[in-house]
Amino acid sequence: MDNLLEFNREQLTKYIEQFGHKPYRAKQLLRWIYYFNENNFGAMTDVAKSFQSTLTNNANIKTPEIISDELSLDGTRKWLLNVGASNGIEAVFIPEEDRGTLCISSQVGCALECTFCSTGRQGFNRNLTSGEIIGQLWLANKLIRKQKNYSHLNLEKRIISNVVMMGMGEPLTNYKNVVHSLEMMLDDQVYGLSRRKVTLSTSGLVPAMDKLRIDCPVALAVSLHAPNNNLRDEIVPINKKYPLKDLMSACLRYIEFAPRDFVTFEYVMLKGVNDSIAQAKELIGLVKDVPCKFNLIPFNSFPKSGYKCSDKSTMAKFKEVLADEGIITTIRKTRGDDIAAACGQLAGQVQDKTKRSQKISFVRNN
Ligand code: SAH
Numbered sequence: 608m609d610n611l612l613e614f615n616r617e618q619l620t621k622y623i624e625q626f627g628h629k630p631y632r633a634k635q636l637l638r639w640i641y642y643f644n645e646n647n648f649g650a651m652t653d654v655a656k657s658f659q660s661t662l663t664n665n666a667n668i669k670t671p672e673i674i675s676d677e678l679s680l681d682g683t684r685k686w687l688l689n690v691g692a693s694n695g696i697e698a699v700f701i702p703e704e705d706r707g708t709l710c711i712s713s714q715v716g717c718a719l720e721c722t723f724c725s726t727g728r729q730g731f732n733r734n735l736t737s738g739e740i741i742g743q744l745w746l747a748n749k750l751i752r753k754q755k756n757y758s759h760l761n762l763e764k765r766i767i768s769n770v771v772m773m774g775m776g777e778p779l780t781n782y783k784n785v786v787h788s789l790e791m792m793l794d795d796q797v798y799g800l801s802r803r804k805v806t807l808s809t810s811g812l813v814p815a816m817d818k819l820r821i822d823c824p825v826a827l828a829v830s831l832h833a834p835n836n837n838l839r840d841e842i843v844p845i846n847k848k849y850p851l852k853d854l855m856s857a858c859l860r861y862i863e864f865a866p867r868d869f870v871t872f873e874y875v876m877l878k879g880v881n882d883s884i885a886q887a888k889e890l891i892g893l894v895k896d897v898p899c900k901f902n903l904i905p906f907n908s909f910p911k912s913g914y915k916c917s918d919k920s921t922m923a924k925f926k927e928v929l930a931d932e933g934i935i936t937t938i939r940k941t942r943g944d945d946i947a948a949a950c951g952q953l954a955g956q957v958q959d960k961t962k963r964s965q966k967i968s969f970v971r972n973n
Pocket residue numbers: 721723724725772773774775776777778808809810829830873874875904905906907908950951952
């Protein structure tokens with residue numbers, strides 16, 4: 608069986624042509640799959656019977672299976688999804704007044720070993736396919752539509768208005784499948800999201816950032832977390848390969864093509880590690896040439912992380928130093944904390960090919 612979620616519009620058109628069906632039927636099919644969220648070909652009422660049976664015999668619409676589905680007190684909803692071989696990934700929906708944001712995963716685990724990240728500590732297992740990435744959107748859309756208590760969101764419109772690639776994994780190390788999925792999110796006949804509302808977060812893979820700005824420039828968030836190479840080498844080890852000077856230049860190059868005229872820098876607040884006033888000032892020097900906004904992320908703890916989140920007052924002071932320089936800075940609201948759905952808490956269960964998880968035991972902290 609061929610999973611249709613793996614195919615973009617061109618591929619789907621070719622796929623049905625090989626069975627002798629006309630290209631216009633691809634458009635009809637896309638509408639059923641992505642607009643009506645239908646996965647039963649027999650229920651696609653205005654689709655010719657012969658086409659329905661071709662599809663039923665050869666294809667399916669297969670998403671990762673749900674292991675758990677949790678709803679937080681603040682409306683955040685988190686799914687733990689099975690992608691086979693006892694591997695779990697997570698997707699999180701965050702409803703707000705004027706938008707619904709879905710945070711999705713791009714890999715099972717992550718190879719980059721940032722010291723404060725529970726995904727990084729779990730090691731890397733594999734890349735998700737584009738069908739598994741798009742499958743998270745498809746599934747979330749379907750389930751959220753059934754949920755009644757999002758009445759403040761206009762259900763006639765898109766429930767998921769924004770997508771952030773901030774779940775498990777480093778999206779730019781799964782480049783091909785991620786770009787394929789991004790293109791589907793932007794395609795009018797698939798999800799039709801605006802480039803400005805699709806954000807890719809990266810720990811700073813410079814060559815891939817340069818490629819992305821040409822292939823599929825969406826909004827960009829860069830995980831900075833430190834104001835100098837010494838500290839960044841330690842907590843975001845990929846910095847040893849792509850140090851800050853190169854990263855800043857790559858951000859500037861990206862902005863030329865980006866749908867927004869700034870980069871968002873994410874900065875996780877680690878008590879006594881990267882949260883001093885001196886470090887805030889150093890940060891200002893570092894980003895002085897890059898149009899940017901800052902998003903300070905309160906560190907979300909997980910067992911044996913070895914870090915603590917900065918105090919509220921420290922975070923407020925840090926923010927003030929940046930804001931005084933005219934840098935728009937927000938402190939991210941922690942959402943879904945009661946269901947461990949916050950950044951870096953997306954623990955899942957990963958069969959670690961690197962066997963790192965044998966050294967550190969991971970217990971979900973909810
Ligand atoms: N790999 C990508 C995207 C996934 S992580 C990246 O690193 O950007 C999404 C964001 O969550 C990143 O900014 C990451 O640094 C942050 N994060 C990771 N662990 C965290 C934790 N324990 N608490 C708060 N934020 C965390």
